[in-house]
Amino acid sequence: MGSNQSVGIVEPKTAVLGDLRLDNGSVLSPTVVAYETYGTLSPNKDNAILICHALSGDAHAAGFHSDSEKRPGWWDEYIGPGKAFDTDQYFIISSNVIGGCKGSSGPMSINPVSGKPYGSSFPFVSIKDMVAAQKLLVESFGIQRLLCVAGGSMGGMQALQWSISYPDALENCIILASSAEHSAMQIAFNEVGRQAILSDPNWNNGLYEDNATPRKGLALARMMGHITYLSDHKMREKFGRKPPIGNLLNSDFAVGSYLIYQGESFVDRFDANSYIYVTKALDHFSLGKGQELTKALSPAHCRFLVVSYSSDWLYPPSQSREIVKSLEASDKRVFYVELTTNEGHDSFLLPNQRQEDVIRGFLKMPVNE
Amino acid sequence: MIDSKILSSTTLRERPDFAYILDTISPGSRVLDLGCGNGDLLYLLKQKGIRGQGIEKDEDAIVECIRKGVYVHHGDIDEGLSHHEDKRFDYVILNQTIQETRHPGDIIKECLRIAKRVIIVFPNFGYWEVRFRILFQGKTPVTDLLPYRWFNTPNLHFLSVLDFQEFCDIRGFTVEDRAFFTDLKQVKFSPNFFAKLALFQIR
Numbered sequence: 001m002g003s004n005q006s007v008g009i010v011e012p013k014t015a016v017l018g019d020l021r022l023d024n025g026s027v028l029s030p031t032v033v034a035y036e037t038y039g040t041l042s043p044n045k046d047n048a049i050l051i052c053h054a055l056s057g058d059a060h061a062a063g064f065h066s067d068s069e070k071r072p073g074w075w076d077e078y079i080g081p082g083k084a085f086d087t088d089q090y091f092i093i094s095s096n097v098i099g100g101c102k103g104s105s106g107p108m109s110i111n112p113v114s115g116k117p118y119g120s121s122f123p124f125v126s127i128k129d130m131v132a133a134q135k136l137l138v139e140s141f142g143i144q145r146l147l148c149v150a151g152g153s154m155g156g157m158q159a160l161q162w163s164i165s166y167p168d169a170l171e172n173c174i175i176l177a178s179s180a181e182h183s184a185m186q187i188a189f190n191e192v193g194r195q196a197i198l199s200d201p202n203w204n205n206g207l208y209e210d211n212a213t214p215r216k217g218l219a220l221a222r223m224m225g226h227i228t229y230l231s232d233h234k235m236r237e238k239f240g241r242k243p244p245i246g247n248l249l250n251s252d253f254a255v256g257s258y259l260i261y262q263g264e265s266f267v268d269r270f271d272a273n274s275y276i277y278v279t280k281a282l283d284h285f286s287l288g289k290g291q292e293l294t295k296a297l298s299p300a301h302c303r304f305l306v307v308s309y310s311s312d313w314l315y316p317p318s319q320s321r322e323i324v325k326s327l328e329a330s331d332k333r334v335f336y337v338e339l340t341t342n343e344g345h346d347s348f349l350l351p352n353q354r355q356e357d358v359i360r361g362f363l364k365m366p367v368n369e
Numbered sequence: 370m371i372d373s374k375i376l377s378s379t380t381l382r383e384r385p386d387f388a389y390i391l392d393t394i395s396p397g398s399r400v401l402d403l404g405c406g407n408g409d410l411l412y413l414l415k416q417k418g419i420r421g422q423g424i425e426k427d428e429d430a431i432v433e434c435i436r437k438g439v440y441v442h443h444g445d446i447d448e449g450l451s452h453h454e455d456k457r458f459d460y461v462i463l464n465q466t467i468q469e470t471r472h473p474g475d476i477i478k479e480c481l482r483i484a485k486r487v488i489i490v491f492p493n494f495g496y497w498e499v500r501f502r503i504l505f506q507g508k509t510p511v512t513d514l515l516p517y518r519w520f521n522t523p524n525l526h527f528l529s530v531l532d533f534q535e536f537c538d539i540r541g542f543t544v545e546d547r548a549f550f551t552d553l554k555q556v557k558f559s560p561n562f563f564a565k566l567a568l569f570q571i572r
Contacts, residue, residue, distance in 0.1 A: 305435075324442060325452040328422075337431045337443045354432050361436035369415070369438055 005081040006072060007038040007063035014103055017136040026123035033137045034059045034096035034103025038079055039087035041141065048143045049085060049363075050134060050170075051075065051094040052151030052158035055225070055278055056270055058102035061094035062087075077351045084359040090147065097158070098133045099125035099277040105133070107206070107273035119273055120206025127154070127285040131161045135169065148363060150174035152348035153315060154278070157285050160323065163300035164287075171367050174305045174359065176348040177312050179319035180293050180326070181286035186314065189228050190279040193221030197272045206273050218272040219263030226262045231311040231344030293326040300327070304334040305362040307355065309347035335362060380409050385550045386490050386566055387413060390462065393488070393546070393570070394419055398459040401484065403446045403476075404466030408434035415439065447471045450479050458484040465514075465566075467491055468524045474540065481572065486545065490568045493549070495529030495561040514565050530561040533569060546570035 013035055020031040036059045041048060051061050053074065062079035064072055073094070079085045085092055096104045099122070107122040138146060149162040149170050156178025163173045179186070200217030202208050230238075239255040287296040304327055308320035317338045324336040339354055341347040348355070381388045387410050394400060396418035402411050405423025407430045414421045415438070422440035425431055434441040447470055461484040467473045468491055480487045492514035493499075502510035509519045517524065528536075530549070537544050549556040549564030556564040 321444070328442065329452045329454065331457070333440060335435050335441055337428070337435065337441075340428055354428070357432050358435045361432075361438065365438040 005083075006076065007080050007087050009067070010036050010038065010060075010063035010065065010073070012036055012059060012065065012103065015137050015140055017133070017140060020098075020129070020132055020136065022123055022129045023126040024124045028098065028105055028123070028133075030105075031098065031133050031136055032103070032105045032109065033098065033133050035137055036060060036062075036073070036094050038062050038092040038094075039090050041091040041143070045141070045143045046145065046147065047089060048091045048093060048138070048141070048146050049148040049150060050138060050146050050162075051079070051085070051092060052134070052149065052155035053094070053097070054151070054153035054155050055282065056222075056266070056275075057155070058100070059094045059096040062092070074349065077349075078356065078359065084356045084363075085150070086360075090363075093138065093141070095134045095137055097125075097130040097154075097278065099130065099274060099281060101271035101274035106271075107277060108271050119208070120276075122273070122277065125277055125281055127157050127161050127281050128165060130281065131158050131165050134158070134162075135166055138169070144169065146170045148172035148174060150176075150359075151178070152176035153178055153345065154282055157282070160287070160297075161285075163302050163304070164297060167299045167301050170302045172305070172362065173300075173302045174307075174362065175320070175323065176307045176355075177309055177315045177320075177345055178323075179315050180296075180323050181288065182283050183319070187283045189224060189314075190283055193224045194276050194279060196220035196224065197276060200272075203272075206276070208272070213267070214272045215264075215267045218267045218270065218275060219260075221263075221272075221275055222266040222270075223259040223263040226259055228314040229345045231313065231342060233311060233342045234344055237342075289322060290326070291329075293322065294329045297323075297326055297332070298330050300332060303362075303365070304332060305358065306334060306336045307348070307358065308336075308338045309341045309343070309345070310338060311341050311343060312345045312347060314345040380413065382553065384409075385554060386464065386548075386568055389548050389550075389555075389568060390414075390464075390488060390490075391417060394460055399457065400460045400462060401450075401453075401458045402462045402464065403450075403480070404463065404469065405434065405439070405441060406430050408437045408439035408441060410462070410464060411439040411441075412437045446476060450476075450483055453483040455482055456485055460484055460486050460488055462488045462490075464488075464490040465492060468526045468528065471525060473526060474536075477540075477542070477571075481542070486570055486572045488568065488570050489533070490566060491528060491533065493530050493561065493564050493567045494527040495531060496565050497562050498565075500562075512565075530564060530567045533567065537569070537571060542571040544569055544571050 015033050017031040019029040060073040061075040062073040081088050096102045098105045100106050101108050108117050111118045149159045151159040156175040159173050197217035200214030202212045202214045242254040306320050306324050308317035327334045398419050400421040402423040405425050411421040424442045426445050431443045461480040470476050499510045548568040549560035550566040
């Protein structure tokens with residue numbers, strides 16, 4: 001990788017924005033969005049890049065919140081001085097999604113009427129709504145036009161939606177390991193996750209209290225999800241058929257105890273209702289296929305970089321090609337590369353010199369070419 | 370950063386076919402380069418104000434194209450170009466690609482659907498050196514334009530100038546222009562014997 005430098009200590013922030021009419025007709029008032037920024041906004045406000053996170057991510061994409069934090073933000077490999085998203089050149093905004101549980105408006109927000117969290121009475125939020133909230137955030141900086149919107153997986157869907165919701169508001173769009181709509185298989189995995197939550201004795205129709213949350217159900221949902229983020233190769237390499245060390249009551253195999261650990265650590269940082277809201281937003285996102293997709297993408301006029309990963313079986317390269325072909329069919333400017341990786345869907349998060357090279361090359365290209 | 374002047378002068382001196390193509394295509398045209406490699410030709414075309422895009426299957430070459438700012442699609446042209454509308458491009462270029470494709474006839478037909486004209490460049494198997502190697506060595510020829518041994522070549526087809534002319538006649542393709550090259554210059558006399566590289570422009 002180009003640089004080991006970090007953006008250093010960063011401060012999580014929250015923007016309280018105006019009303020937002022959601023896709024389902026409800027109005028979010030006010031709209032709260034958690035975000036972080038890295039780098040400096042240029043006087044002309046023309047160097048801003050919006051980073052969109054994946055399903056269980058948040059606004060903490062780079063740097064550290066404190067000296068004691070052990071792990072940096074989720075995309076620290078790619079955001080920082082001299083990195084692909086070079087904070088010496090660009091002003092990076094990483095925004096949390098509405099419907100989530102990391103500080104933005106979502107099921108954990110307090111309903112002013114009841115004085116309690118909305119829980120499952122929070123309105124349905126779509127990918128388009130998430131993007132609309134990000135647009136309010138971007139406008140709050142006085143930014144008319146983003147240099148780029150970038151994201152992987154669900155973040156890629158947001159980036160794609162940006163290109164058609166606000167075609168004049170972005171120059172470039174980076175879509176990694178993503179899709180224009182979920183396949184039945186992807187919906188199936190999410191459905192099993194949701195059913196695990198719904199079947200938890202603490203579920204209480206989503207109106208659970210702080211001291212009795214559907215932990216087991218959410219942990220199971222995460223375990224299910226986590227399997228789909230890895231590859232067969234990665235799991236063989238990491239676990240083989242090894243029995244676990246000191247966890248015999250829970251699981252017979254190392255992969256099992258790993259998943260249990262992943263599930264249990266997830267419930268401490270994520271909310272079951274948000275998991276349902278956000279996976280439903282993913283499943284409902286649909287720009288169609290073939291000519292329908294071409295039509296859906298027709299308003300876009302930014303430049304696109306689409307990247308897929310050979311070992312990603314959750315969002316396989318064929319789904320990226322579907323996006324690319326639809327863009328090419330309507331004469332959009334698009335770069336497409338399928339990177340050879342062994343890491344499965346998580347590849348886009350991991351260090352990869354080629355990924356860095358293509359992002360850097362893409363961003364460097366003069367805007368009008 | 371890529372120094373465009375260095376790239377242009379060295380590449381063009383070594384690649385008379387590139388020079389010929391650059392001369393043929395006028396600024397403002399839309400070009401699709403199938404098997405565009407590391408994007409050198411597309412980069413030169415771009416300098417001339419020609420809007421190009423490429424398809425390439427080699428990952429390193431793709432990364433190189435993106436670094437050059439050359440629009441490129443990572444994929445296999447054998448898998449089809451069906452998403453492109455009729456006559457979307459002014460030119461499709463197949464520069465030393467056609468001999469590596471599984472179904473050249475189908476691909477050329479598809480190229481003629483999506484482009485007004487198709488430029489095909491291929492190593493001439495009728496070149497005297499190739500003939501002499503077969504005749505005197507009795508072995509599959511290895512030359513600078515056909516640099517592979519029989520067991521590691523990506524080339525699925527071997528064709529000469531006469532073969533391609535015959536193919537165009539059979540398929541009813543109109544040959545609009547032809548040019549032939551040795552290392553650094555054009556060949557006019559008896560090209561099937563003296564040309565290393567052949568260029569056909571058809572529609």
